[in-house]
Amino acid sequence: MDKIRLDKWLWAARFYKTRSLASQEIGKGRVFVNGQPAKPAREVAAGDVIAVRKEDPAVQVRVVAVSGVRGPAPTARLLYEETPESIAARERAAEMRRLAPEPALGIEAGRPTKRDRRLIDQMRGKPQ
Numbered sequence: 001m002d003k004i005r006l007d008k009w010l011w012a013a014r015f016y017k018t019r020s021l022a023s024q025e026i027g028k029g030r031v032f033v034n035g036q037p038a039k040p041a042r043e044v045a046a047g048d049v050i051a052v053r054k055e056d057p058a059v060q061v062r063v064v065a066v067s068g069v070r071g072p073a074p075t076a077r078l079l080y081e082e083t084p085e086s087i088a089a090r091e092r093a094a095e096m097r098r099l100a101p102e103p104a105l106g107i108e109a110g111r112p113t114k115r116d117r118r119l120i121d122q123m124r125g126k127p128q
Helices: 005-014 020-025 071-076 086-101 112-125
Strands: 003-005 031-033 043-045 049-052 061-063 079-082
Touching: 003 005, 005 020, 005 031, 005 043, 005 049, 005 086, 020 031
Parallel strands: none
Antiparallel strands: 003 043, 031 049, 049 061, 061 079
């Protein structure tokens, strides 16, 4: 077996829990093969680059092997290798999240209480 359907490969490589879920995500345009939008029936082979946008940033992997069966996670991990650019982008995003300021610190007086909320609504003229 040297080629396999994209949805089946994503399922076997454990990117998605079911083939139908993989097909839906491909249909929504969240999966690219070699930089091109793909369809679920698109055949992939070793050497193809697949970008999967499950979270930000997208994960880019190079297909190393194809398999039509879903096996354990360590075996599924052998079907692909993540590109160095993808690894760097993920690390950069993690660092940005770590260094981002805490959103709650922007509120000077802290979180409004129920009483404060009622007063705010009263000032805005909203009925209670």
